[in-house]
Amino acid sequence: MNMCLNILIVDDHPMTVDSYINLLSDTDFQKNDPTFIKSYNCEDAYNKINFQLKQNTKIDFALLDISLPPYKDFNINNGIDLAILIREKFANCKIVLLTMHSEPLIVDKIIKEIKPEGFISKSDINFELFPIICKKILEGDIFRSNTIIESQRELFKRNINWDIHDNQILTLISQGVKTVNLPNYIPLSMSAIEKRKANIKDQLLKGKGSDKDLIGKAKKLGLL
Template identity: 80%
Template sequence: MNLNILIVDDHPMTVDSYVNLLSDDQFQENTPNFIKSYNCEDAHNKIILNLKQNINIDVALLDINLPPYKQLNINDGIDLAFLLKEKFTKCKIVLLTMRSEPLTVDKIIKGIRPEGFISKNDINFESFPVICKNIIDGEIFRSSTIVESQRELFKKNINWDHHDNQILILISQGVKTVNLTDYIPLSMSAIEKRKANIKDQLLRGKGSDKDLIEKAKTLGLL
């Protein structure tokens, strides 16, 4: 039985390393078939091609930071994960990252619920294939840096939902409040209420967007 594994990373050597590590006899029960990609546009096209050909994608290893596909607003591995969850509902998503900001981590876990979420700093050539095999066998895995990042939010007693995280992250990226409805499926009044709640928690209600972002960075949230 074939196991179709999509690997997306903008460093070809990294993709080849993953292929080599997962070609080991760890996967002897299922012969791995690798679909390699290096950016969001190519990955999108391969996802859609497999869908049209009725070929399942069983596992996806996605780097979070990827060259975007601006035409379809697919900006990173997170957007690819959402696409895969929609098109291949049983696909096991493994996200890999060098970033571990608490808000980004929380947004990903709440929004995507990936089967695997791994900081690249936490893995090596020996542990990586074992982790992937366990995920394929049904385990949920969070690497130590990701777990610690989640704890940071709990320590600060911040319990926002996916949309609250998006609001703060988008503002930090320079998106104006008036344009947030282009990214978040909420009304402007709902967004403004959430933003006011965020300011209440971080700034006690007083301060500009710039103050809000600086405070979030000071707390290590961004």
């Protein structure tokens, strides 16, 4: 029995969006009567997600580029934030994140926070593989491309097993956020954040060094 699929595709390159649609239109996806919802930035995607909600129409499958023009008014800064929104509004939607970045801490944060059904480095796929992977995900598989898997292994090799808040602390510091302002971004007390930060420094710097030293070490290790 065929089902009607609503597929959201968000990428800031219109030709890429059209390529995804063409690839999925020429495969078994066509048997499911797909409706494609196209978007090129966070603001437009945010509005289209809310429009689907108001129409009481679900989104079944979402292909999201991670790097996107942000929607600052609602703090939707990238495809990760869109994925979080979709998880909240459409619990059964299968989410596929696509990226050119594979920094281990970012990859680990995304997997722990969003648990995407698909997580793909764009350098790992081609026109032939893409629709096959999407079909498997739609059928219930979980897919991580080789670069993403190797990125996860880097953390295991270095015996780093931080939770999502630890990852956020290091990532935000690397983005220039001061420690005193971290409670504005992370739902933890200042004392809890300081303890976690001290633990991170213990692991990477043996407890000694500035924030600049910490970020430098994390980048040297390829974590950021």
